[in-house]
Amino acid sequence: MxxxxxxxxxxxxxxxxxxxxxxxxxxxxxxxxxxxxxxxxxxxxxxxxxxGLSSAIEPRGNGGLLIGAAVRNTALAEHRDVRTRYPVLARAVLAGASGQIRNMATVGGNILQRTRCAYFYDTEGSRCNKRSPGQGCDAIDGFNRTHAILGASSSCVATHPSDMCVALAALGATVHLEGADGARTVPLTDLHRLPADHPEIETVLEPGELITAVELPPLAAAARSTYRKVRDRASYAFALVSVAAALEVDNGRVKEVRLALGGVAHKPWRAWAAETALRDGPATTRAFRAAAQAELAAANPLPDNGFKIELAIRTITAVLGELAGSDA
Known part of the structure; x- marks a missing residue:
């Protein structure tokens, strides 16, 4: 070392x-x-x-929650307001890693963990642009079953590993930052970057900038939300595909919907196209699948991971159907 x-x-x-x-x-x-x-x-x-940063979870005047960056993942998942008002977040945290890791990991650290794959760790035998810019990416022509199908580039096809961040993206969370030039906020959906030509630059943080808190907005639909993670093993595995969803239905029509995907891109993937297709439309299985297909229309699979497209479509459809109820 x-x-x-x-x-x-x-x-x-x-x-x-x-x-x-x-x-x-x-x-x-x-x-x-x-x-x-x-x-x-x-x-x-x-x-x-x-x-030593804040480890408090505090209500905001607007009805949201402010989560200190030093809050441990276990404490976040166990917090009463998180479990009742934002169940998708509690379930996403519990789907990640082991109990021992959740007891140690902090909210700020979870957000800033490196986007990575097995080639990233193979320092002796594999090329990786994220580890050594300009070196190349062996995953593209290698074993790429777990890699990205959305937003990838010829420089990197790794997927972001966080479950918590997928839920935060769906909820529209805001990240509070402190840096040499003072404080600022950034939407979680804008914090992480897609790889383009510089996959080694993973966020929009300035040098020395620090996450101090994460803010959850007041969101009525979040009370009816969930997280589903599809993976090769029942535990201790990154997602092949995951879905964070919140849904509010009124008289059989979608009043509000929030949707984000994990395991498919270099960053937590907010499903804007699917949300647009669903909002104000019928809350039916057919509509859910059509919206999922619209979101995955831009997918660009590699030789080994084309199955993720249909897997994502089916998982989105199933999760929204579960939230809508049996008559969807």
């Missing part, structure tokens, strides 16, 4: 100040970063511990 210094920041301002000193990484639970340090993929000169 490469030598580095360690400092624990007392608050966001101190963390940002320490990060301005050079090649610095923030560390929360360390469930992703420590792996990357061990594999010498990440080689920072210094670590700044940000577990």
């Amino acid at each position: 490469i030598p580095f210094t360690y400092t624990r920041a007392g608050d966001a301002a101190e963390a940002v100040r320490l990060a301005g000193r050079g090649d610095v990484k923030y560390i929360g639970g360390g469930t992703n970063l420590v792996d990357l340090l061990r594999e010498t993929i990440e080689r920072p000169a210094a670590l700044v511990d940000v577990t």
Whole structure:
């Protein structure tokens, strides 16, 4: 392991100040970063511990919730307001990793975990533009069963691994940031970047910028929401396809719908096309499948992962049908 210094920041301002000193990484639970340090993929000169940030989950005046960046994933999933008002988020968190990892992982760290695949970790035998820009991507002509079908590029076809972020994308969450130039907010759907020619740049964060909180908006439809994850194993596996959905139906028609996909793209994929197709239309199985097909029309599968298109369509259809009720 490469030598580095360690400092624990007392608050966001101190963390940002320490990060301005050079090649610095923030560390929360360390469930992703420590792996990357061990594999010498990440080689920072210094670590700044940000577990001293807020670990509170607090109601907002507008009816939403503010979730501190240092909230542990287990605490998030167990919180009464999250379970009752935003069940899709609680279920997504519980679908990710193991109980031990959820006990350590923080909300801020979960959002900023690296988008990666097996080739990313193979430092000795595989080319990876994300690890070494300009090197090439061996996944494209290699074993790519688990890789992206939406928004990928010739530089990278890895998929974002977070379950929590898929739910946050569906809910329209906002990320609060603190940096050298002050505070700002970014919609979760805009925080992560698609790979294009620079897959090594995964977010829109400026150097040294720090996540301090995540805000959930007041959303009536979120009370009727769920998360479904399709994977090769019942646990400890990334999604082949996952669906986060919230649905509000009035007199057999879709009043409000929120939909996001995981396991299909380099970032949590908000299904804007499907939402547009569904809103104000009939809440029927036929309509759900047609909307899912509209969303997946832009899919560009690789030789091994074309099955994800139909899998995503069927999963979207089934999840929306479950939320709509048996007469959908």
